[in-house]
Amino acid sequence: xxxxxxxxxxxxxxxxxxxxxxxxxxxxxxxxxxxxxxxxxxxxxxxxxxxxxxxxxxxxxxxxxxxxxxxxxxxxxxxxxxxxxxxxxxxxxxxxxxxxxxxxxxxxxxxxxxxxxxxxxxxxxxxxxxxxxxxxxxxxxxxxxxxxxxxxxxxxxxxxxxxxxxxxxxxxxxxxxxxxxxxxxxxxxxxxxxxxxxxxxxxxxxxxxx
Numbered sequence: 001x002x003x004x005x006x007x008x009x010x011x012x013x014x015x016x017x018x019x020x021x022x023x024x025x026x027x028x029x030x031x032x033x034x035x036x037x038x039x040x041x042x043x044x045x046x047x048x049x050x051x052x053x054x055x056x057x058x059x060x061x062x063x064x065x066x067x068x069x070x071x072x073x074x075x076x077x078x079x080x081x082x083x084x085x086x087x088x089x090x091x092x093x094x095x096x097x098x099x100x101x102x103x104x105x106x107x108x109x110x111x112x113x114x115x116x117x118x119x120x121x122x123x124x125x126x127x128x129x130x131x132x133x134x135x136x137x138x139x140x141x142x143x144x145x146x147x148x149x150x151x152x153x154x155x156x157x158x159x160x161x162x163x164x165x166x167x168x169x170x171x172x173x174x175x176x177x178x179x180x181x182x183x184x185x186x187x188x189x190x191x192x193x194x195x196x197x198x199x200x201x202x203x204x205x206x207x208x209x210x
Contacts, residue, residue: 035075039068042084045165046091052160053095055149063098067091085171088161092175147197155190162187 046067050060067090071078078086148156154176161172169187173180 031075032072035072038075038083039071039087042087043068045084046087048164049088049157049160050091050095052145052148052156052164053092053153054098059098063091063094066094070094082171084165085167085175088165088167089175092157147194150197151190151193155186155193158183158186159190159194 043064046064047060050063050067051057054060054063067087070090071087080086148159151159157176158172161167161175162169167175169180169183172183176183
């Protein structure tokens, strides 16, 4: 009987190993499917933010790809917040890491020198249909994209997260790693900069009245 058990043992071990590998493969496929279902709806949001942060479509595509690879690697540990802010936080870190690697002179996204507090801006509340929101949602307009791209990084990031990615103040604060009051301040200054830049562009446009 012992001889018969020994003869069958290799087959039994191989079969068990094959079943384990099959189970692992099935689990990995299920994990990838859940990740796709959760993350792919926000691919356009990620690319839009990356394009504004990197100022280059090719670099934006690379940043988004790296963002999604990192997100997939850490998907098992994901417990919130909502998927879109979580992805955009990873993307922001990817972009900042790339600028650091290049040694570029971009102002870090958490730069706060001379930044006013929310208390200095009593009118931070945005109107329901602010001109800046209307302008930013016309994303096919090259002139508007350029005005946004010319904003200093922390203000560019804040206005895109709010007006294009449609995040709440609290979600922006989590993505940027700053207090909500700082988010309000940055948005107020970004809107003021955009208004001034838009007026300047309108005045200097061909055919505009002096």
